[in-house]
Amino acid sequence: MVAKYVMLADTTRCINCKACEVACRAEWDTPLGYSRDWVKEVEYVNAKGLPEVQLFPGRCQHCDDPPCVEVCPSGASWKREDGIVLVDHAICSGCELCVPACPYEARWLNPVTNTISKCTFCQPRIDKGLQPACVDTCVGRALIFGDANDPNSEVSQLLKAKEWQKLVTDEVNIGPNHYYYTAGKAIPDTVMPKLNERHLSGKLMENIVNPLGTLGIGGMMAVFLGAGIKKLIDRRQDVSNKEGSHEQH
Amino acid sequence: MSSIKPTIKVRTKDVIAIHWFNAFFWLTLVLTGFGIISGDFVRLAPAFWPTFLQNVLGGNANLVLLHGIGGMVWAGVIGVYALLNAKRVVLPFLKNVLVLTPKAAIADVSSMVITLAHLFGLLKHKSVPPQGRYNGAQRLLGTMIIACSLAIAVTGMYLFLSPMLLDFAASAGVLGGVFRWALVIHLAAVLLVLLGLVAHIYFAVVEEPESLETMKSGEAEVAFIKHHNPLWYAELEREGKV
Ligand code: SF4
Ligand code: SF4
Secondary structure: OOOOEEEEEEOOOOOOOOHHHHHHHHHHOOOOOOOOOEEEEEEEEOOOOOEEEEEEEEOOOOOOOOHHHHHOOOOOEEEOOOOOEEEOOOOOOOOOOOOOOOOOOOOEEOOOOOOEEOOOOOHHHHHOOOOOHHHHHOOOOOEEEEEOOOOOOHHHHHHHHOOOEOOOOOOOOOOOOEEEEOOOOOOOHHHOOOOOOOOHHHHHHHHHHHHHHHHHHHHHHHHHHHHHHHHHHHHHHHHHHHHHHHHHO | OOOOOOEEEOOOHHHHHHHHHHHHHHHHHHHHHHHHOOOOOOOOOOOHHHHHHHHHOOOHHHHHHHHHHHHHHHHHHHHHHHHHOHHHHHHHHHHHHOOOOHHHHHHHHHHHHHHHHHHOOOOOOOOOOOOOOOOHHHHHHHHHHHHHHHHHHHHHHHHHHHHHHOOOHHHOOHHHHHHHHHHHHHHHHHHHHHHHHHHHHHHHHHHOHHHHHHHHHOEEEHHHHHHHOHHHHHHHHHOOOO
16 A cells, blocks of 8 residues: 655654754755744643643645645646655746645745745655654654554554644645644644635636636637537538429429 | 639748648647646646646656747747748738727627627628628737737746746745746636637638638639628739739
8 A cells, every 4th residue: 555654743742942943954955044844832821820832843734635736837746646745846936826825834935946845754765764854853752754554653553542633724624644742732723724815816817817718718619519510400401402302303 | 524713822832831830839839838737726628638748758847848948939930930021921911910999899899790690590681791801800819819929928938937047036026926927828818819719720620611721722712702801802903913
């Protein structure tokens, strides 16, 4: 069976050391100020009136139904059979249509390559049988990565053993493959995915230009197919009329 | 018994060649263009087409390259041809087809509507007003194709070359924004031309195969011109050509 790669983040084990971010930046040589992954800190006052911090390591969620792939005009964004969402840098134009399409803010335009950067689960490492750089370096073992289709994998065991949550809302539910363990605590709103205002040009293309064009061309074809058929019928009628008048003579 | 119908030469070999060159490149560029756009939200062709074409060509990068180079050859050859033959071919053609005034546009639209209605046996009592060399629909299509082709060539060049040559990230979103709008214009212009081409091909193949014949041999039957394009016939008469 093909693998289905997932990432688990045990938020109770994260100590906000940011080793994952550092490892990711080193692995991918990302420009200063940019990172493919992050740790979100959410501070709040708990039921006992005490301040509390929750930590959410995050990155591209390698969604089952990724809108970033759906909007990409050049096919540069694509999803591998094993679920990893990748960007083909040879054909990424840097048009950024995919940036607002991602509700997890996982994509950004790399100023050095002029193409889109995002977490790839360290696909070259995975293909060599290694772990992603962030997982390898996580000091608290808060990040666990593996094949959810393999019943013997650590992630499969953990997924069965604990209550995991995904970052989904009523509005955004696109099948993320990143799971979070919070020991039963609710995930704060600030971490949840948000629908972004899409580029006007993208919306225009998707909702007006393409459907109108397709309808128009389909309609034209139907009209002229109809005209052609009518012409054939008329011609047949003409021939049989002529034959009829011939017989009368 | 075979009777030879009198014909006159109405198209030179180079015009015929450029017409079929344009047709061939249009077909290739539309097929490859529809293969490049694979995202569900922006795709125009059914999903199997981009997959099939990208597999055949060994990836979308090759397809983009082929489409881009093909587009530049198309625009380049037609551009150079137009420059070299501006006086002899292009200006007379533009004079014949460009619909520049609202009055002319309204007249052309009405003659187009009547022609279309006649196909379905409607508006029989209304006859199509006498036509010059190009009828209303051809003039509208011609104007649209010229405007759209210019838009397609300019936006296509930007779509192909800008990611290689310009620094999108440093422009604070401006160049990327231009890229996205160029894509919208490129697509819309292609769709508009395709819309017109459906009618163009139908008339050439089914309704008036004589005009298709003219696009092959360059010769047109005098009787056909007299019947279909009386204003043009009168012009040819004045010039002593018929
Ligand atoms: S998290 Fe964003 S970038 Fe990653 S697959 Fe989902 S939509 Fe695409
Ligand atoms: S910027 Fe995003 S949408 Fe545009 S080509 Fe690159 S991956 Fe595709």
